[in-house]
Amino acid sequence: MPSASLSSSLSALAVPDLRGKVALVTGASTGIGAAVARALGAQGMKVAVHYNQSQGPAEQVAADIKAAGGQALLVRADARDSSAIRQAVAQVLQAFGQIDVLINNAGGLVQRVPITEFTDELFDEVLHLNALSMLAFCRAVVPAMRSRGQGGSIVNVTSIAARHGGGPGSVLYAGAKGFVSTATRGLAKELIPDRIRVNAVSPGVIATPFHERYSTPQMMEGFKNVIPMGRVGTADECVGAFVYLASEMLSSYVNGQIIEVNGGQYMP
Numbered sequence: 072m073p074s075a076s077l078s079s080s081l082s083a084l085a086v087p088d089l090r091g092k093v094a095l096v097t098g099a100s101t102g103i104g105a106a107v108a109r110a111l112g113a114q115g116m117k118v119a120v121h122y123n124q125s126q127g128p129a130e131q132v133a134a135d136i137k138a139a140g141g142q143a144l145l146v147r148a149d150a151r152d153s154s155a156i157r158q159a160v161a162q163v164l165q166a167f168g169q170i171d172v173l174i175n176n177a178g179g180l181v182q183r184v185p186i187t188e189f190t191d192e193l194f195d196e197v198l199h200l201n202a203l204s205m206l207a208f209c210r211a212v213v214p215a216m217r218s219r220g221q222g223g224s225i226v227n228v229t230s231i232a233a234r235h236g237g238g239p240g241s242v243l244y245a246g247a248k249g250f251v252s253t254a255t256r257g258l259a260k261e262l263i264p265d266r267i268r269v270n271a272v273s274p275g276v277i278a279t280p281f282h283e284r285y286s287t288p289q290m291m292e293g294f295k296n297v298i299p300m301g302r303v304g305t306a307d308e309c310v311g312a313f314v315y316l317a318s319e320m321l322s323s324y325v326n327g328q329i330i331e332v333n334g335g336q337y338m339p
Contacts, residue, residue, distance in 0.1 A: 088320040090115035093167040095160070097150065097208055098177030100125035102279030103228065105132045106306035107174055107313045112136030112143060114314065119144045119163040119170075121177065142167075150177040150204035151196065160211035169219055172317045173212045175205040175227040178247075179281065183240030194243055201247035202254070209258060213267065222266025226316045227255045229329060231275040234337050238290065252329055259327030268319075268326045272312045275333025276303045299335035308332065 094111045098104040100122035109132060112118045118136055120143055122129035133143035144166050148159035163170055178201040182193060205227055216223035230248040232238070237245030252271060259269040276282065276294040282303075286294070295303055312330045315321050331337060 086114050086314060086318045086320060089172075089314070089318055091117070092171040093117045093119070093163070093169050094172040094174060094317065095119040095121065095146075095163050095170050095208075095212065096174040096176060097121040097204070099132055099174075100129035102281055103274060103277060103306045103309050104174070104176040106310050107176065108132050108143075109135055109139075110310040110314055111172070111174075111317065112141035113139055115141060116172070117142040117144070117167050119146050119167070121146050121148060121159060123147060123149050123177075150207075151199040153203070153207040153210075156204065156207045157211050160208070160215070164215055170212050170215055171221070171223050173208060173223070173225045174313060174317075175208055175225065175251075177204050177208075178228065180241055180244045180284075183238075184243070185240055186242055189243060197243040198247050198250075201244065202250040205251055206254065213262065213265075216267050217265050222268070222319070224317050224319070224322075225258065225262070225267060225269045226313055227251050227269070227271040229255070229271045229273045231273055231331070231333050231337050233273065234331075234339060238286070238294070255329065256327045263326055268316075268322070270316045270322075270325060270327065271329045272309060272316070273329050273331045273333070274304070274309050275331070275336045277306060277309060277332075278303050279306055294336075297336060298333070302334065304332065304334055 094116045096104055096108040099108040099120040108118050108120050120129050120133045133145050136143040146159040146162050148155035181197050229252045232245035233248035233252045255271040309332050
């Protein structure tokens with residue numbers, strides 16, 4: 072959960088053009104997604120908190136947004152199910168009437184597997200969860216953005232793995248995130264005539280449940296040793312990039328870009 076000082080800072084550094092707008096944050100129950108949902112709520116946005124299995128943590132994120140004076144809506148959908156995604160987006164539109172900002176954060180490594188041991192089923196799951204889900208949420212949201220004629224902002228979450236190939240056993244995940252990075256640029260060109268900007272944030276090694284599940288303490292120590300800042304990042308340290316890209320006032324001429332948040336581990 073963000074610290075009290077972070078919440079105060081977000082409130083003090085208000086971005087006025089976000090107030091009253093609607094954001095859908097996918098995978099918002101824990102980690103970076105949760106931090107971003109809280110940060111956008113602190114900006115006075117109406118936030119749809121998407122989750123799949125982590126209902127309790129998602130409810131806590133929504134409660135935190137409401138306690139800070141914002142509005143929050145819980146929406147559940149398996150990010151591997153395009154039909155469920157369409158229904159989730161319809162639920163948000165019914166409740167809030169619009170979607171101005173889409174944060175495509177849902178995803179996961181699923182399993183670390185050497186290339187000689189992966190299965191076709193695992194390939195399908197990883198690509199569906201990370202790549203197809205991003206496209207499916209865009210497919211469902213873009214018509215609503217277009218119909219209002221007010222533009223919008225889509226922020227995809229890629230990974231440092233898309234740049235350097237990932238850690239041990241994560242080739243499928245790295246490849247899926249590489250797809251997200253490339254698709255971000257393609258979508259940016261396709262959608263900008265409708266004033267819909269598409270960008271991405273690429274986190275490095277961030278202390279979240281992702282690494283608690285997939286990375287051993289020894290692996291984390293190894294990752295830390297190649298980060299110039301000498302430590303892993305936190306979810307709260309990622310949120311500024313999302314707020315910046317969500318805001319037309321701050322980033323109206325930023326399109327098709329990938330912002331690296333990695334402590335200097337990778338400098339493209």
